[in-house]
Amino acid sequence: xxxxxxxxxxxxxxxxxxxxxxxxxxxxxxxxxxxxxxxxxxxxxxxxxxxxxxxxxxxxxxxxxxxxxxxxxxxxxxxxxxxxxxxxxxxxxxxxxxxxxxxxxxxxxxxxxxxxxxxxxxxxxxxxxxxxxxxxxxxxxxxxxxxxxxxxxxxxxxxxxxxxxxxxxxxxxxxxxxxxxxxxxxxxxxxxxxxxxxxxxxxxxxxxxxxxxxxxxxxxxxxxxxxxxxxxxxxxxxxx
Amino acid sequence: xxxxxxxxxxxxxxxxxxxxxxxxxxxxxxxxxxxxxxxxxxxxxxxxxxxxxxxxxxxxxxxxxxxxxxxxxxxxxxxxxxxxxxxxxxxxxxxxxxxxxxxxxxxxxxxxxxxxxxxxxxxxxxxxxxxxxxxxxxxxxxxxxxxxxxxxxxxxxxxxxxxxxxxxxxxxxxxxxxxxxxxxxxxxxxxxxxxxxxxx
Numbered sequence: 001x002x003x004x005x006x007x008x009x010x011x012x013x014x015x016x017x018x019x020x021x022x023x024x025x026x027x028x029x030x031x032x033x034x035x036x037x038x039x040x041x042x043x044x045x046x047x048x049x050x051x052x053x054x055x056x057x058x059x060x061x062x063x064x065x066x067x068x069x070x071x072x073x074x075x076x077x078x079x080x081x082x083x084x085x086x087x088x089x090x091x092x093x094x095x096x097x098x099x100x101x102x103x104x105x106x107x108x109x110x111x112x113x114x115x116x117x118x119x120x121x122x123x124x125x126x127x128x129x130x131x132x133x134x135x136x137x138x139x140x141x142x143x144x145x146x147x148x149x150x151x152x153x154x155x156x157x158x159x160x161x162x163x164x165x166x167x168x169x170x171x172x173x174x175x176x177x178x179x180x181x182x183x184x185x186x187x188x189x190x191x192x193x194x195x196x197x198x199x200x201x202x203x204x205x206x207x208x209x210x211x212x213x214x215x216x217x218x219x220x221x222x223x224x225x226x227x228x229x230x231x232x233x234x235x236x237x238x239x240x
Numbered sequence: 241x242x243x244x245x246x247x248x249x250x251x252x253x254x255x256x257x258x259x260x261x262x263x264x265x266x267x268x269x270x271x272x273x274x275x276x277x278x279x280x281x282x283x284x285x286x287x288x289x290x291x292x293x294x295x296x297x298x299x300x301x302x303x304x305x306x307x308x309x310x311x312x313x314x315x316x317x318x319x320x321x322x323x324x325x326x327x328x329x330x331x332x333x334x335x336x337x338x339x340x341x342x343x344x345x346x347x348x349x350x351x352x353x354x355x356x357x358x359x360x361x362x363x364x365x366x367x368x369x370x371x372x373x374x375x376x377x378x379x380x381x382x383x384x385x386x387x388x389x390x391x392x393x394x395x396x397x398x399x400x401x402x403x404x405x406x407x408x409x410x411x412x413x414x415x416x417x418x419x420x421x422x423x424x425x426x427x428x429x430x431x432x433x434x435x436x437x438x439x440x
Contacts, residue, residue, distance in 0.1 A: 027280040081303075105320070233288045237290050
């Protein structure tokens with residue numbers, strides 16, 4: 001079981017095909033699989049559907065695949081920071097399916113857990129509920145019925161994920177809020193490729209501190225990350 | 241409005257603050273022990289970092305650099321929205337374009353204009369214990385934003401508990417909105433005149 005690959009291109013070899021469905025981790029530009037996205041750009045794989053909370057910015061993240069017209073459809077909760085995205089969407093070149101953020105996360109998690117559908121209150125009475133199965137459950141005060149809608153689990157062909165550290169068997173640790181969508185995205189892929197900042201020897205991670213076990217991880221690469229900051233906000237030293 | 245909204249929070253609560261004026265509520269909580277949730281995967285959100293201490297791995301839901309606190313815990317997005325959907329977050333304070341007398345809320349899209357997405361707003365209003373809206377009472381033409389029925393696509397149906405505006409505080413109750421208080425210098429007649437929604 002050799003999971004470590006020398007480059008992003010090598011780690012994706014054999015996993016890419018036109019028209020495929022990819023789940024990607026990350027929130028905004030935080031914790032995105034930037035090396036793997038760049039390798040997919042170089043591979044030229046087309047007509048991609050992405051389940052990803054955001055679509056990057058024009059020149060970073062999934063944005064680089066929009067520049068090259070490799071994306072057919074996005075399943076996202078928020079796409080506000082990307083001018084090229086908006087241009088392609090408004091001209092009809094790009095499909096967009098808005099999912100509430102928690103619904104998107106749970107669709108990934110449940111797909112990875114073998115759960116093809118679940119009920120949620122999120123979006124009931126909104127356009128999100130149009131055409132979806134509605135069902136009442138006695139969850140209100142004193143068993144009063146409340147209405148839920150059914151959402152479907154995501155089963156992606158490939159998951160691409162960014163983690164902080166991996167051991168050689170693919171056990172992963174994430175760092176701070178860069179964890180975000182990465183674990184659920186990893187879980188919902190038929191195969192999962194992970195890029196990390198550091199690969200450490202087996203036995204050097206505390207087994208109690210592993211955020212995602214290596215069973216979800218098929219291939220790993222180590223590389224240097226730009227880790228771009230989207231909104232740099234600070235306070236002045238000396239102020240409270 | 242932010243100071244008034246901070247009075248709504250009770251000691252020990254876990255709270256989610258939306259982007260804009262709701263974010264400022266954190267500056268007015270005083271001695272109350274409030275833990276802020278950031279829905280991208282953090283409880284115990286601290287203030288902005290000092291210049292030079294920014295960490296690209298540490299941002300809030302508005303993608304701004306922030307800091308952690310002694311109590312901070314990190315988790316993934318599915319767990320984050322599990323605690324939101326599961327009713328563990330006591331309250332969310334968020335902005336709105338329109339609210340109506342049945343507690344319907346619209347704050348995510350204007351048809352024909354650029355649509356950026358709902359982010360986590362639909363999950364928050366459907367899941368948290370108490371939804372508190374902070375908004376201007378009227379639009380720039382002086383028309384009420386507290387309506388009999390929302391005209392914009394909804395973020396949630398029947399989800400709003402309390403509305404805090406520049407003119408006063410109103411609760412969503414059976415049959416309409418109930419005035420809780422008027423802002424300083426505002427009379428009840430003025431508040432009623434500026435409100436399209438039924439006041440009971």
